[in-house]
Ligand SMILES: NC(=O)c1ccc[n+]([C@@H]2O[C@H](COP(=O)([O-])OP(=O)(O)OC[C@H]3O[C@@H](n4cnc5c(N)ncnc54)[C@H](O)[C@@H]3O)[C@@H](O)[C@H]2O)c1
């Protein structure tokens with residue numbers, strides 16, 4: 022039995038490793054304790070990789086992982102996964118978004134309480150120094166304080182709820198949610214960031230991206246209350262670290278609770294030298310409960326994706342397959358085949374691909390566009406193209422992609438049309454699906470047809486004069502090519518189109534001979 026290789030790049034709970042070990046068609050490699058340079062050697066055999074925040078899925082990693090089909094980030098944040106790099110290579114990236122939510126929420130509350138009661142310092146004085154000095158440890162209460170929560174997602178909204186239980190006055194800033202998501206829970210909502218800066222305690226729970234890096238820096242801290250407390254259990258760099266250090270030193274920030282650092286592991290970070298910081302080593306997700314669940318979900322998702330069955334929580338799929346109704350699926354297949362056919366007979370560099378849809382199909386024209394790109398690019402680039410990287414590659418190659426929905430006046434219930442623009446002009450193809458999944462090309466340029474997009478075919482545009490069929494037949498017979506079907510369509514200006522389905526491949530000499538016939542206008546060979 023051929024086996025899929027799943028490489029586990031970071032520590033995950035045994036529960037998931039046991040699943041991998043006990044799955045017959047999986048060969049699993051545990052590479053968590055291996056040097057990251059050596060990992061590059063191991064990763065080349067992987068069909069699927071499981072990673073956490075300790076493994077950067079960057080250019081080096083992806084260049085080494087030549088066989089990789091999917092990657093599972095065994096956690097929420099995927100800021101250290103090069104998603105564009107994955108898309109470009111057709112690798113599906115997934116995360117495990119909710120299994121560590123509670124762990125991160127509870128660590129945030131722990132940091133908040135630790136900061137207000139200076140817990141680690143009080144603890145160390147008694148435990149390490151054996152000093153009993155109660156007067157050194159007057160803390161503050163959460164009760165009645167104003168808490169600003171930046172990011173009201175899975176973690177942020179639960180932190181806010183728990184803070185309410187401490188009778189805090191909670192306000193949130195998250196421009197991507199509806200205000201009622203917060204107000205329905207009795208939490209104030211603001212779109213004015215200044216309201217957050219006016220709080221006694223601020224905690225952040227956003228992803229790390231271009232918009233959120235340095236969201237709190239020197240200018241923002243200047244506007245805060247003296248003695249503010251800042252918590253970061255999301256990602257290092259959301260609070261500018263230099264600004265944190267300087268303002269903790271001056272006392273503008275009374276305390277900071279920090280679980281995450283811009284560069285990890287952070288064992289010689291300036292924050293560690295300060296007396297008013299509580300720190301943990303990125304432990305937000307480190308509960309046994311959460312790690313067990315993440316590990317199980319990661320292992321199951323890795324197996325499913327290795328087998329090509331499903332891609333739960335995919336981050337870079339252009340299409341959510343679960344939302345595509347059954348009647349659209351054959352159109353997707355037909356679109357890809359027609360695009361493949363059209364690109365073969367276009368014989369010139371493609372500049373633009375336009376997909377239009379009629380009928381109920383119109384709603385899914387974006388998905389059809391993606392598959393048209395797969396079909397076109399498979400011919401024109403020689404690259405391994407799939408629906409993850411198709412639009413990405415098209416954009417990179419400067420191919421203009423567009424969609425159109427058109428009024429249904431073709432007489433077909435649903436119809437899809439692909440128009441390709443090349444240096445030699447425009448070519449178009451239309452198709453429909455009849456009952457029982459009968460896929461048909463119904464138009465090629467201006468010629469009305471009825472052909473199944475399947476097998477080997479010669480497509481010949483010719484002057485509509487007597488004797489052409491006989492001449493074509495004799496050239497093919499001379500070359501031992503059997504004709505299985507011959508379809509003729511008459512167009513305007515005394516032109517006709519012949520689609521000749523054949524049993525054997527026609528080489529370039531055969532195509533040249535056909536093209537040399539007096540009646541010939543254009544001849545192409547295509548294979549689906
Ligand atoms: N310390 C840890 O070990 C640990 C554990 C789990 C998650 N995390 C991190 O916590 C963060 C939040 O995780 P989550 O599960 O709540 O994610 P989530 O996707 O459920 O929530 C993120 C929220 O941030 C909001 N947001 C995005 N951009 C914003 C902006 N510019 N301003 C304000 N809000 C913005 C989104 O609208 C969303 O509501 C992530 O960065 C994740 O990596 C850290």
Ligand SMILES: O=C(O)[C@H](O)COP(=O)(O)O
Nearest residue numbers: 073074075096097098306
């Ligand atoms: O984003 C996350 O899920 C957390 O930061 C956890 O990261 P980890 O898997 O490296 O603990």
